């Protein structure tokens with residue numbers, strides 16, 4: 001990196017996190033002396049690798065209140081989501097052909113659901129309210145005698161809204177429907193417990209919680225009820241036959257350590273995240289008008305702040321924040337030229353969706369970084385608003401909705 | 409990711425601002441829509457059939473800002489007819505816009521044409 005440039009600030013922890021140095025430390029031997037195949041049952045190289053895997057599995061399980069045996073290792077949350085949804089659909093397809101999910105889920109849930117639709121399944125995509133919450137009554141009403149699975153995320157990756165997992169779990173249990181929860185963003189950030197929340201399947205990913213990329217897990221309940229899944233990957237019968245393939249031993253060891261650290265530090269870290277997030281939000285709100293919070297004001301991920309800076313297009317704002325890494329729901333950052341489907345689902349209007357920026361804070365974020373971010377965002381938004389015809393109109397009291405725009 | 413020319417126009421946009429709306433020597437074009445993520449307002453000041461000055465304000469991505477900034481530079485000194493002949497592909501080429509940003513140059517072309525028409529309608 002160029003030494004004359006300021007140190008870049010990373011506020012995109014929802015995209016991925018750096019590996020915690022303590023995690024890396026724990027992984028290193030597994031690239032060297034402990035290189036065995038965890039499935040080699042007949043020699044010490046295999047046993048040593050297996051021990052690392054089992055310890056990792058145990059730590060993953062403990063983070064969510066599960067048993068090690070209930071953890072199926074995968075390549076990441078995309079695979080976990082696919083395995084949960086496609087695996088349940090194939091295994092329980094004779095029992096019913098209806099699945100319930102919601103419009104703001106990650107593509108790793110929505111796309112398998114759409115795929116199942118093309119195979120004759122019925123899928124209900126529940127809407128959300130302007131804060132990104134599902135309506136429990138609507139969920140209950142959507143359940144039919146054909147429903148085999150409810151798939152709802154713990155925390156939304158864009159707006160950070162937390163779904164009421166316990167209530168969803170109770171409902172699912174009462175109706176005898178399996179509950180899959182994509183907890184990729186929530187794990188290690190808020191407390192999760194599969195027993196208390198009545199969760200039957202849960203997707204996790206190491207790289208969102210200071211572990212390495214390319215490893216994830218699917219929790220699969222073994223008792224009350226014993227959940228069965230048809231595999232996607234067929235082969236050597238690893239992972240109770242649900243996911244064949246030689247295990248990523250260093251990855252699993254790192255994932256386990258990341259989970260152990262998260263379990264021990266989660267509460268303290270959440271307090272720190274919320275304080276930093278509020279510092280950022282208040283700092284911006286004190287200096288900028290026409291600022292809108294996307295997502296839920298309180299039921300949200302500690303490190304997530306998603307804001308719309310009205311009259312300033314998101315990508316142009318990111319361009320001005322040269323040394324700050326954030327992400328935007330604006331269309332210009334996607335190939336489709338459509339703004340984020342999550343923000344659209346909130347009904348905030350495409351104009352505000354184009355103006356959104358997601359700040360996601362994490363373990364290594366400092367107050368000093370937040371203060372520099374406030375300064376730069378305020379300066380850039382102010383400069384771009386001076387250039388924005390919409391800001392002029394708003395200041396002049398013109399209702400932008402009353403204008404007949406020549407769209408293109 | 410961005411060409412140097414786009415970055416230059418973004419960092420130091422040319423001719424940002426507005427002319428008096430009521431001024432008969434001014435033509436104003438507003439194109440785009442907030443829902444689409446870009447709105448350009450381009451104004452031309454005309455004397456004796458020639459564009460002597462131009463201003464813009466743009467809500468949009470960096471390429472949209474750069475396209476409108478460039479448009480204000482290019483129209484200066486041109487007759488209305490010459491200005492109306494500026495094409496989006498010339499703008500896109502000058503700024504080395506990638507395919508997903510071509511619509512920004514289209515918008516700039518439309519803004520010039522709209523401003524020229526507005527001026528003519530006012531006379």
Ligand SMILES: Cc1ncc(COP(=O)(O)O)c(C=O)c1O
Nearest residue numbers: 076077078106108157184185205
């Ligand atoms: C909610 C959610 N689900 C699934 C994924 C996919 O995770 P992975 O990158 O591990 O495949 C992500 C990551 O972007 C996510 O945020």
